[in-house]
Amino acid sequence: MARVRTGVLISGRGSNLQALIAATRAPDHPAEIALVLSNRPEAKGLDHATEAGIASQVVDQGAYADPDRSAARAAFDASLTGALEAAGIELVCLAGFMRVLTGDFVAHWRDRLINIHPSLLPAFPGLDSHARVLAAGGKLHGCTVHFVREEVDNGPIIGQAAVPVLAGDTPETLAARVLAVEHRLYPACLRLVAEGGAEVVDERVELPANQDGDASLMQPPA
Numbered sequence: 001m002a003r004v005r006t007g008v009l010i011s012g013r014g015s016n017l018q019a020l021i022a023a024t025r026a027p028d029h030p031a032e033i034a035l036v037l038s039n040r041p042e043a044k045g046l047d048h049a050t051e052a053g054i055a056s057q058v059v060d061q062g063a064y065a066d067p068d069r070s071a072a073r074a075a076f077d078a079s080l081t082g083a084l085e086a087a088g089i090e091l092v093c094l095a096g097f098m099r100v101l102t103g104d105f106v107a108h109w110r111d112r113l114i115n116i117h118p119s120l121l122p123a124f125p126g127l128d129s130h131a132r133v134l135a136a137g138g139k140l141h142g143c144t145v146h147f148v149r150e151e152v153d154n155g156p157i158i159g160q161a162a163v164p165v166l167a168g169d170t171p172e173t174l175a176a177r178v179l180a181v182e183h184r185l186y187p188a189c190l191r192l193v194a195e196g197g198a199e200v201v202d203e204r205v206e207l208p209a210n211q212d213g214d215a216s217l218m219q220p221p222a
């Protein structure tokens with residue numbers, strides 16, 4: 001079985017990367033992580049790639065400090081695409097990649113670029129979602145894996161996992177509860193996309209009949 005060559009873009013800790021690496025080690029997983037790219041040389045997640053024997057590269061955003069910011073962003077994103085294509089990457093996962101990508105990059109990878117966001121989108125896009133859910137008195141929180149569109153934290157939803165907000169939660173305790181389900185949801189969604197089971201129709205993901213309403217994406221299996 002030819003597995004889908006997948007690139008993962010990170011900026012930091014890389015715990016979702018670790019979950020993706022662990023899941024794709026299973027011989028029946030339809031994706032393989034073939035390249036890890038970081039925009040920051042100090043990203044801890046790079047160590048996970050090295051430990052797993054996976055190729056990694058830094059495309060250092062510090063090297064792209066152009067006075068014309070839009071030219072710098074275009075050049076940076078073109079370098080990302082160059083590195084991904086040189087490695088034969090077919091599908092790209094954003095996993096804590098803390099940089100807004102250009103419209104050109106997003107268009108180039110349309111429906112082959114997915115992201116995980118720590119909220120139940122379309123609620124709470126953007127930063128500090130855990131603190132904002134607490135401030136709003138939300139009772140349910142979670143994470144979303146979606147195809148990337150130019151508008152940040154927007155795009156057809158592939159899967160979501162929900163967790164309760166508990167009395168006494170802090171942004172940290174809530175983040176930890178969400179992160180545990182992120183690590184289950186992201187590999188499950190990558191599997192779905194790599195199998196061709198997450199087709200975008202009219203900007204919605206139509207899940208195959210046997211997946212529609214499947215509780216496994218609400219509480220994805222470990």
Ligand code: GRF
Nearest residue numbers: 013014015016096116117118
């Ligand atoms: C995760 O919470 C993810 O949802 C968000 O950034 C965080 C990355 O964490 N996009 P890690 O680097 O995967 O540990």
